[in-house]
Amino acid sequence: MVVVAPPDTTGEERRVPAAEATRSHRRDELREFLMSRRARVSPEDAGLPGGGGRRRTPGLRREEVAVLAGVGASWYQWLEQGRDISVSPQVLDAVARVLRLSDAERRHLYLLAGTNPPAPQVVPGRADMCDGLRRLIDTWMPYPAHIMDPYYNCVMYNDAASLVLGMRPDTTQNCLVDFFTDPLYRSRSNSWERNARTVVAQFRAACAARPDDEGFQAVLAEVSASSPEFRALWAERDIEDQGQVRKELGHPLVGLLVVESTVMKVPARPDLMIVLHTPLDEANTAAKLEWLASPEGRRGAMYPVAG
Structure with a gap:
C-alpha cells in the first residue's frame, strides 16, 4: 500500500509506502506531544530556580528536561525530533516523571516512541x-x-x-x-460443561499476563483443591480472551x-x-x-x- 504525499520541488506527487507514512506521522505526533507537555511544566514546578527573567520558551527547555530525566541533551532532542534511536522503558518513565504525565499520557508516550506501553494503572x-x-x-x-x-x-x-x-x-x-x-x-x-472450558481458558490468559501475582496463585490453589474438574481443564492449557x-x-x-x-x-x-x-x-x-x-x-x- 502506498500513500500519495504532497508534491516535491518539481511539482510532482510522491508515492510513499504506507509504513513510512505511518512512521512519519508518529514522529510528528511525538514531537508535538512532547513540546506541548514541556510547555505545561514551569521551572518552579520541576524544582528549578525561576530566574526571574522572561523566558522565550514557555515551560521547560529541552536541556532542562534532559538534565532532570538524567539523559543527554542531544538524546532528548533526538527523541523529541522522532529520530530512530533506542528507547528504554526506564528512560521514557524518567521523561514522563519530569513532564508530569498522567498514566494515560505515559502510555501514549510509549506508543508514539514505538514501544509497548505498560499496563494501565488505577488513577488515584x-x-x-x-x-x-x-x-x-x-x-x-x-x-x-x-x-x-x-x-x-x-x-x-x-x-x-x-x-x-x-x-x-x-x-x-x-x-x-x-x-x-x-x-x-x-x-x-x-450449559455448565460447555462453558467450563471457556471460563478456565480465560482465567489462564489473565494469569499469564501477571505470572508472579500472588493473588492469582491464591485463587488457583483454592479452586484446584476444591475441584478435580478444574484441575483437569487447567492441565489442558487452553487460552482464550x-x-x-x-x-x-x-x-x-x-x-x-x-x-x-x-x-x-x-x-x-x-x-x-x-x-x-x-x-x-x-x-x-x-x-x-x-x-x-x-x-x-x-x-x-x-x-x-x-x-
Missing part, C-alpha cells in the same frame, strides 16, 4: 468509583450484572444476579471458585433462560471487569427476567424451591 483520583459502578449495574435491572476484580473476586452484583445466578453472601464470593463449587449455580446452569459467553439457565420459577454475558472494562478502573448479561431472543427470556424482578416474582422467590 478515580480509585473510588464504586457509587457510579453500583448505579450502572442497578440500571441494568432486570438483567443480571456483576463486577469482578482481576482475580475474579465479586466486588458487587445487582438483584437480578442474585435472583437468576444465585449470587449471595454465603458463597466464596469468587466467581471462578463458585463456578466450580457452588451447587446452586451448578444445578441451574444447563474475555468476550461473550452464551449461558443457558434452568430457573426453578420460570424455567429456561438464555442470556449472553459480556465482559467490559472501564479504562479509569483497569482493575475491575463489568459483566453484563443480555437476554437472547429465545425462551421468552426478557419477559421472564422482568417477572422475576417484579414484586410478584420476588414474593415467589421467598419460598423455598428445589434448585
Whole structure:
C-alpha cells in the first residue's frame, strides 16, 4: 500500500509506502506531544530556580528536561525530533516523571516512541468509583450484572444476579471458585460443561499476563483443591480472551433462560471487569427476567424451591 504525499520541488506527487507514512506521522505526533507537555511544566514546578527573567520558551527547555530525566541533551532532542534511536522503558518513565504525565499520557508516550506501553494503572483520583459502578449495574435491572476484580473476586452484583445466578453472601464470593463449587449455580446452569472450558481458558490468559501475582496463585490453589474438574481443564492449557459467553439457565420459577454475558472494562478502573448479561431472543427470556424482578416474582422467590 502506498500513500500519495504532497508534491516535491518539481511539482510532482510522491508515492510513499504506507509504513513510512505511518512512521512519519508518529514522529510528528511525538514531537508535538512532547513540546506541548514541556510547555505545561514551569521551572518552579520541576524544582528549578525561576530566574526571574522572561523566558522565550514557555515551560521547560529541552536541556532542562534532559538534565532532570538524567539523559543527554542531544538524546532528548533526538527523541523529541522522532529520530530512530533506542528507547528504554526506564528512560521514557524518567521523561514522563519530569513532564508530569498522567498514566494515560505515559502510555501514549510509549506508543508514539514505538514501544509497548505498560499496563494501565488505577488513577488515584478515580480509585473510588464504586457509587457510579453500583448505579450502572442497578440500571441494568432486570438483567443480571456483576463486577469482578482481576482475580475474579465479586466486588458487587445487582438483584437480578442474585435472583437468576444465585449470587449471595454465603458463597466464596469468587466467581471462578463458585463456578466450580457452588451447587446452586451448578444445578441451574444447563450449559455448565460447555462453558467450563471457556471460563478456565480465560482465567489462564489473565494469569499469564501477571505470572508472579500472588493473588492469582491464591485463587488457583483454592479452586484446584476444591475441584478435580478444574484441575483437569487447567492441565489442558487452553487460552482464550474475555468476550461473550452464551449461558443457558434452568430457573426453578420460570424455567429456561438464555442470556449472553459480556465482559467490559472501564479504562479509569483497569482493575475491575463489568459483566453484563443480555437476554437472547429465545425462551421468552426478557419477559421472564422482568417477572422475576417484579414484586410478584420476588414474593415467589421467598419460598423455598428445589434448585
